[in-house]
Amino acid sequence: VDTPVYDFIEAYKASGMSRFHMPGHKGAGFSGCEDADITEIEGADVLYGACGIIARSQDNAARLFSAGQTFYSTEGSSLCIKAMLMAVLMDARQNKHGSYGGEYILAARNVHRAMVDACALIGIDADFIMPGRYINRCTNICSGMVTPQDIENYFLNLGKNGRKDYPVAVYITSPGYLGDIAATRDIAAVCEKYNVPLIVDNAHGAYLAFLGKNGTDGGSLHPIKLGAAMCCDSAHKTLPVLTGGAYLHISPRYKERYAAYVQRALALFGSTSPSYLILQSLDLCNRYIADGYNKKLEICINLASEVKEYLIHTGIDVLDTEPLKIVIDAAASGYTGHEAGQEMRRYKIACEYADMQYVVLMVSPCNSPADFENIKRWGQDTCLVKNKRERLVFPAIFTEKPCRCMPVRKAVFSPSEIIRAEDSAGRICASETVSCPPAVPVAICGEIIDENMVSLFRMYNIENVCVVSL
């Protein structure tokens, strides 16, 4: 696989040109990477109208991911999500798939805030599926994977859900922050049956395309392989790519339908100054993937499984998750995830995320054997085993389906005020209430804040919330 962006930048660095263009550092500066930090100069292509080196590099990525077309984002999956939603909306309007004005996205409730932000910006409404099994059971906002049956039930009961038309797309988040994975293939089959495209927030799952043995994609669990119309992958979350680097993939079947809209939408929401450091990093990652990433991934997954087995053997509760996450249920041993995360720091382990219940460690082939040894050293000594306590029990976060009384956009753009979270029950949420990570909203704009949400604000140390003015 060639690396046209990297090669161009290397040649430019060596050319000795006087830089009378942006950025202002002119190739030298404080952090040492400035010489590769160029802008869209002659020959460097244009990200949102790519036809040169960036287009070639994106084509390389599309081939590696078996996509019909791949777009780079230097602003994470957050930008890709906005572009995907706009593309399905524009397509629906163009082809009158939905009746204009009644368009909406059907989404699982465990969405990242970027999806809700996208609804506000684009002005598309959303229905959030709240499966019955979460009511009175679910204890964590990151949980909420929907099943194919949940989607089918929604379609079968459109009228009862207050809708006349099918949604312009179904939107799922998989893998979730706690490493759970949806039955994407079967969900895609339900969507196909009802002729509704499936969009997947695969921010945590770029690597899933490379699970196949010996460089084949036979074992791929990537959404594009499983029937999604489009998905976003945060390359930076699981691949060796600089923070901000992401892909928007369109499946071969949907390329004709969506590619032009996606390109327009990326330009609409993205910066006109994309980072070439990130583009170069995405470009180089293609070669990294092509040069035996499958094998490296396999070795890494084996190491991670071994560590998980080890922890389970010592008596630690480890969740059954996607292979590149190690998710520890600290509450099962009587400790909060925060406490376990703090204890890990003493063993030189910095976690991705900790909350009242869980600690999440994200693994990649770039972790060293010493990193895995540190986890084992922690596992040997941890108070979760040596001083195990009664399980911590948490109340269900939803005792009923959250009540929505306004579309997302209307709530976001209504006159609003900031009030104490403690006093917010009964008010309409007007701005994302998230702790980051995981950035899964406790209350979604347009929902009436209930007592359960107020308890969650407390749990996530959210002190103030923005609500629609009375």
Ligand SMILES: Cc1ncc(COP(=O)(O)O)c(C=O)c1O
């Ligand atoms: C599930 C999920 N979706 C989307 C995003 C946004 O991705 P990015 O940070 O690449 O913009 C995140 C970020 O953490 C995420 O966890």
